[in-house]
Amino acid sequence: MANPAHPAYPVGLRLAGRRVVVIGGGQVAQRRLPALVAAGADVLLVSPSATPSVDVMAETGEIRWERRRYQDGDLDGAWYALIATRDRAANDAASAEAEARRVWCVRADDADAATAWTPATGRVEGVTVAVLSGNDPRRSAAVRDAVVEGLRDGSLTAARPRVPGVALVGGGPGDPDLITVRGRRLLAEADVVIADRLGPRDLLDELPPHVEVIDAAKIPYGRFMAQEAINNALIEHAKAGKAVVRLKGGDPYVFGRGMEELQALAAEGIACTVVPGISSSISVPSAAGIPVTHRGVAHEFTVVSGHVGPDDPRSLVDWAALAKLTGTIVILMGVDKIGLIAEALVRHGRSADTPVAVVQEGTTATQRRVDATLATVGETVKAQEVRPPAVIVIGDVVRVNAPLTDA
Structure with a gap:
């Protein structure tokens, strides 16, 4: 049993090119293997079965997989071992071998029987945060998350080279x-x-x-x-x-x-x-309950700037070609030109009954959605006093779901 008066000694293992044995191919292995691979370890998985994600890692050569149960001698030459099967007897046997061979060993089923514990870890800009709080993994994870989030958003300051x-x-x-x-x-x-x-x-x-x-x-x-x-x-x-x-x-x-x-x-x-940032062309329709694509409804979406109208010589948009598409059209910066845009789309063949949603100030506390059709959107925007910024969605996806907000 672990003595609470003797806390674990923290250390960073440099496993690049060194043999690591993982026994058991279930969910624990699925969570731990990516970090071992990232550390450059020479990973051997011993398990008769594995999750699909672990299977893919073996297929792509990231790990070696021997499809069988644990056998005495599997830890020969290992520097580190992770034991994560549901077979208590196999776990005990592998743990005993690790002890005899002086291999640091983590046990997913019995932390007290292990010679090493896996800390809750996170990485931010080249810094690894590792937290151990005795035998309380939830607390370790909570502390880890708080530190990592603080470093990421700047609320937790730490000395670092200043880069002009x-x-x-x-x-x-x-x-x-x-x-x-x-x-x-x-x-x-x-x-x-x-x-x-x-x-x-x-x-x-x-x-x-x-x-x-x-x-x-x-x-x-x-x-x-x-x-x-x-x-x-x-x-x-x-x-x-x-x-x-x-x-x-x-x-x-x-x-x-x-x-x-x-x-x-x-x-x-x-x-x-x-x-990069999240574009309003996708996120604002989503926030208003509109998918820009949907199976059986729209297989493509086109994002268009509406800051100049269809008849403006500065426009680079092929409005005739755009009208012939059957998918979703998303207009940015087009509130004051939407009447002209709608007329051009109808003139070039898009149905006047095509549904339109105008989402003003999307994702903010003042978001609102106004629905219309190509035939009515110009007058509707004026009557509803819609103002920029607003994202305009044209296409049948508008009617896939009920509005999340009232007009």
Whole structure:
């Protein structure tokens, strides 16, 4: 029995190229094997059967699998053993062999009979967090999760090399919980944040007081010069040796002009990291109960910018071809042009009865959904006083499920 007065001695095992024996191919092995493979261990699995995931690992050569029960001698040459079968007698025998051969041994069925315990582990940016709390795995996991989450979102600060440069961070559709963990961590480490009005604004309130927040919507020189002014602000602060985050709504590369900003930085020799974000083109319909694809209804979806109308010479969209598609059409930035867009789609062959849903301020507390058809959406949007930002979904998927919110 383990003596509570003698806590486990924590150590990190370097298993690359070293023999590790896993006895039992069930759920415990399925959970533990990926970490052993990632550590570079030479893994031998001994078990008459295995879960499908473990089977695939053997088929792809990540582990070696001998399809049989444990036999005395299986731990010969092993550095580490994991015993995880339902056969108590086999577990006892393997554990006894491990003791005799001085092989550190974890037992899934009896922690007190083991010579090693597996900590609850997590990894963040090259840091491994491992937690042991005696014989209480749930508490270990809870502490692990709290530490890992804190390191990821920046709420738990830890000394780390400060890296000047720029990160283009996709903030997602608006709900602050939908930003990626990497994006949230970079925000917590920033000296300067240049934010779009469509980004998750609630996250700005969490920033430390020393962080300079610049509202990209209020950068001077007017609409035409705004992008150039944003580029200049990114370059200026990065050259001053600051860690800069360009916080954008949705994904930086989905109608976000992120590539223009990256190209401007590259021309000045400034390092830039791009952090993808959840695009509103998919997430907002989902939040409103609309799948952009659905079996037997839509096998494709097309995302279109509606910032210029179909008859505008600047439009790059083939509206005639778009109207002939049978799948879902998602329009971004198209509230004020939706009447013209609907007319063009009908004119080129899309049925006037095609259902349309307009989701305003999706994923936020003020989200609302307005339903119409191509024939009525122009007038409906005006009558309902729909305002940007809004995502417009066109297609039969609109009627797959009842609205989650009232219009």
